[in-house]
Amino acid sequence: MKSSGRILLRPEVDGVRRGLIAVHTIPCATRLLPIYQMLADCNPRIMWSFTVPPDDYNSGVRQFLAERGIETIKWSRLVDEVQGHFDIALAAAWGGLDKLRMPVVKLSHGALHEKATPRRAGAGAEMPRHRHGLSPERMIRDGRTVASRTVLSHDNDLAALDPVLRAQARVFGDPVVDQISAHLHQREHYRRQLDIPTGARLVVVTSTAGRSCLWLDRPELLYRLTTELPAEGYRVVAVLHPHLRHVFGSQLDVALRTSFEAGLRVVPADQDWVVPLIAADWVIGDHGSVLHYATLTDATLLTAGFAHDEVALGTARATLGGLVPPLTADRALEEQLISAARPEVVARYASEKAHLSSRVGHFAADLRREVHSVLGVPEPGVPARLPGLTIPSLLSR
Template identity: 30%
Template sequence: MDTSAWIRGPVGREARDRLTRTDLKAVLVLVQTVTAANRLADVLPVFDGDHRVQPVYTVPRGADTWYGVETHVRSLGGLVMPWEQSVRLEWDLVVSACREGIEQVHGNLLMLPHGAGAGKSRARSRMCAATEATTGLDREMLTHRGRILPAAIALPTESDRELLSDRCPEALDRAFVAGDPCLDRLVASRVHREQYRAALNVAAERPLLVVSSTWSPESAFGRHPGLCDRLLDELPAHRAAVILHPNIWAVHGAATIRGWLARAIARGLLVIPPERGWQGALLAADVVIGDHGSTTAYAAALGARVVLATAAEDNLRPGSVADRLRRSVPSLDHRRPLAPQLAEARCANGFAAAVSTQRGVAHERVRAVAYRLLGLAEPPWPARIGPVPLPEPLPW
């Protein structure tokens, strides 16, 4: 095995000879996608201030490795260990928001949801040959060779617990309802709304329309790529921004996206990069035009006025977050003018409960479980919920 790229990190047989702090508990953070990185960024501050804990990041390798993930993690200042090195070590805690690679690492695994809701909104996988229904909490996702992989599974809602009980009941005693750390952080950041609008250079009296698209041909951008141009044509008094799922950027590349949106960018469209500010852009929005992705669900859970550009009705799991949102807000008729339809956009009253049934306590509950798995007493200070970062639209 080629070990030439291995790092002299804080874990391993010879680590004590190079450590500044000794007796550290090592936390391996699995980052399979930029989406996972964003999710984990909402949670990892629970370790802030604790000199006993050392996070180390790694990006699982394989046929489905996503372009740009490791570059993104390094840009955050994370200590990145090669995957081949990380799987040969024992970790005090492993934290992951995705399934990929979790059977190869060694340590107490804390699983977090990948997006809004622990259960997937799609009825079928994106894999081309998939015909079976999938939920994300299935036995096939949580076990390997008959062994339950996570030591603890954080769930946002009681409905997710019921889903787990149905799909993998042997893992139920490892689950806990924590709420949603991303939603809690968004709610705590609402007091900074004017700062997020200022960062986007949106005047106080000017409405901001935000288009949110997940990935796949069923998404808002997949089905209606000209929607941003239409918004600028038909509502020139508004500002417009677009949030595209990180996997769109990873698959197609920034240059291609810039080319696709060039006409709209030239007329003032704000393009929010996947790693810099989608949450702040949601908080700044007056109306969100979205689809079945998690970003639209978070907008609705925040109480924003939402309308759907598409809803992928034929591939939504009944009772999922996206299915409940589809039944709560209007959908655009793309044959009609947009302005009167956007005026009818409404808040999905009570929808927040579909995303989290334990609001305001997610960081506290995740931290309690993480420290139990680490075998450490929790710090005496409260778990931190910092504000989401200011949005930084691309300078195009």
Template identity: 30%
Template structure:
């Protein structure tokens, strides 16, 4: 069947389609969902048009963005003037009844669970299943198909809109099936997020509104970066599209500047988020769909913000929030995360997934069958190919150039008999008072005087010649005044700090010079490790007057060594 929408332009179109499809979008959240749904309609793809339904507070720039993706966007009047073989929407509103063609609605998250009374008028039923969203004033049911991820959701529909129950179709969840199928790429995704071997990825997720993680626990991200050793952990932030739509990306990035410059990785607006859940070791989140997606694939979950008031009581997501371990956002975050990850889960991923996702591995075929049947077409013999989640496009801030470091050693009477263990925290967000025996370390590239001129160790990670390196180190330790701080050999204003070590890289490794005149040549390019490890031994009274070796570790289970030689 081909509607008049296709017939109108078939004379000049070269690639014809078996049916026409109008995609109705109100928010970026829905667009994200529809991107996956359209993948399932292959190989006989429909002739697709988009239209932005007016009325959402979160639609600024939506139409222009859809056009940038290469789609044709109709005006609302143009969409009303045509008939389509199928109309697809990841929402339910009475306005869909003003269009012409069978309507298929799907949830824009993991099933139907969120109550949005100010939008739907219902304080009892979830958005998408409220009677006023599904029917015309005459009582006529608008959708031809109401797609669901689990049969239990039919009970909510039966209470809210009994006349629409016969339109319910349990198809499963295409996004969940896609995430599960893409878990084979976990290590690749971890690489893309900058996760190193031995590191754990902590993903902070936030929905939008009053009970969102980023509203109720705004300092959580900063505190995580300040309390978790940066060589042990990477922190990722994934926020609901409505968070970005209600503000501007520039304003949000500006608010997160210190966190971004302290190692925070962000999934920017309008970019794929699924890889973040696949890559994560633990998710700290709220009552959003991402929480149950994460838990259902076996990712450990801690509840950082309780938005149960916005959930249908006893829904799978409400149960997850009620049963989850709660994170004390003002407490010791490292201890809580390590205790949680180290303990057995209360429920298996399978137990969680089975409460909300049926028809697993069949959702893509089920959805295509529903759409084609509404278009009057038989289903295809071959099931659709489940495509992998799209590659993430993470945002990284500036490199860290100042640190708070805790350095411990289990060395015996002689250096080289134990291991120096180093934990680093970004200086912008770290609180030295929270860390026992903490030292301040800065790189020459640090531009904040308070960090650069008030540290125990100053490093020059960019290689210098030995001659220039010695000039720089001597000026640092002798506090010689200079006209320009950023030139080789330049030092701070007199008396500006109590730096005990200046270390620099050179073509053969690095050199570490102490304030007492001791100079050590080190056989490693890691100037940070060389400086802090030798300073720990020197600080503890170990003699450094003869060649030796030092074992050091930034991460549990990973020990490296370097040799050193006293130099004149």
């Protein structure tokens, strides 16, 4: 797939619209690229281009896209010179979107909007925090809504919005929920492709990024898992938030060295972490999206470093953090894994998957229909489908 600013030099074609995909970060890219593939599939009526808006974590995004044959329009050139050529923009973060004059469709880049907005250091009085990504300060600028459409996963997100903002919100479900649901039957195939020996069990460890997360709060855990669990019976795979690489750089590899030597494998930031999630016997996580997505699978869940104060009160994520058993530092790890898998423990959080999406299986069709409606062009006469999953090439060093 390839897109270039030079597409703007082509002559106008009747009935053809131009779309822009604004990719702020690598997590945004992994959310938006499958959506781009779905929208571009068999439909020449929309020509798509890409840009990288300002963001504190957008280092490496242009290279990430270039490695996939995607050229980008420089953000400053887009804003100052050529944005009038575009009829719609898709984004999964808010940075810079208020500079765009075209209709903007804003999607999420994780599960729901249930983390609390960051609280900055300072001398001012502390105020209540909004759900991250749904604060009025982000969604309204200079008396106008920044997005023409804000795409939400669940009706609970809609209820959290200011009444004025609900009019431009749409509940379409979650693409990752739909991908997991559609591929659960591939679990044994994925285990074979990931080289999980017959009879061995897979432990997936996931960390979000931020001042509180598994990686920072429980730095010893990956090493303990890879050295204390019997090597013949267990495999350990880590899913680390791409922002950890942005913050720690090569120090991340140094910190992982002894765990790699003991057998740890890591999912590359640009590859399908959903595959090992479906294949897992246990998932150990923090308050990030991956643990919540894991409720859709057959895996047993545990928490390690769940930062309750970083999650908005009363949300499904906050509830999940109170129901999933914690992995403590003072007990044998295998004993805790086995204990957490007891049916009565798993039953505590089994129903929490229902809070991830109000439109399971409908995201692709709903979003494609909305995009074509905004553009005023007919949809292609083929079903809307997200691309399939690919087996990640696990890193061992």
